[in-house]
Amino acid sequence: MAFTLATWNINSVRLREPIVCKLLEEEGPDILCLQECKSPVEKIPVEQFRALGYGHMVARGQKGYNGVAILSRLPIEDVGDMDFAGLGHARHVAGRLENGVVIHNFYVPAGGDKPDREVNEKFGQKLDYLTEMRDWFHAERPEKSILVGDLNIAPREDDVWSHKQLLKVVSHTPTEVEHLGETQDAGKWVDITRQDIPEGQLYSWWSYRARDWDAADKGRRLDHIWATPDISNAGHGSRILRGARGWEKPSDHAPVFATFDL
Structure with missing residues (x-):
């Protein structure tokens, strides 16, 4: 079975329903994983997605914040979620396809503005979240699994527009990169x-603050698709739909x- 999967931090699924539909119509991924849906599950606009052939969804919602959803043309079974770092946030959901592949959809905390847990609680929460993810994977030893999402870290030097200038900026600090690597x-x-x-250079996020994001091109690769080694050789055709950042009322991802x- 071949399937194409996409991951997208949509920054409000209700506000950006038109461009979610545009993506589904024009690109037609079999599975679309969304983060930062900012909606209770019951208010996600599933009718429009079903009309486009996406009749299956597993999701965790939260009013105004966070939220993750997996939209699928293929049957998918809800296999739970984890609340790492005990934040009480809707940041993870997992679904199993009929071929046994488990898809984990994550929205890792952004971490605030200052990369110092002593003065910025959110940065500490981010590091704790990653540590508990690490420990869970050590214990679970996942197989036949795909992990996607906004992991809010650009790990490589060529995942950011300037490695040197971003070393002390949250999302590319050595501490975060080390935690993600572990x-x-x-x-x-x-x-x-x-x-x-x-x-x-490869980016999936460009700040709303940039007057002309495309020309400035000060991007970061914060959004990721990983797979366990037993199925990693089956993955191919990777791409980032940069043009979607320029759609009407876009997400910054x-x-x-x-x-x-x-």
Whole structure:
């Protein structure tokens, strides 16, 4: 079974319902994982998505904040969620396809503005969240799994517009990169995007603060698709739909795609 999967921090699924529909119509991924839905599950506009062929959804919602959802053309079974760091946030949901593949959809905390847990509680929460993810993967030893989402860290030097200038900026600090690396290693996760596109600058997020985001191109790769080693060789066709960042009333993130032949 081959399927194409996309992950996208949508920054309010109700506000940006038109561009979610645009993506589903024009790109047609079999599965779309959304983060920062900012909606209770019962208020996610599923009718429009069903009309486009996406009749299945597993989701966790929260009014005004966070929230994750997996929209699918393929049957998918809800297999739960984890509340890492005990934040009480809707930041994870998992679904199992009929072929046994488990998809984990994550929205890791952004971490606030200052990379110092002594003065910024949110940064500490981010590090604690990643530590508990790491420990869970050590214990669970995931197999036949795909992990996607806004992990809010750009780990490589070529995942940001300026490694030197962002070393002390939340999302690219050495501490965060180390925590993400330990989390990835704990599950032996393979970065599918970089497996396919091993070299060169690659971004999935551009700040709303930039007057002309496209020309300035001060981006970061915060959105990821990983897979366990037993299925990582089945992943291919990775791409980032940069153009979506320029759609009407856009998210500040662009969708990331990969195809799996399983």
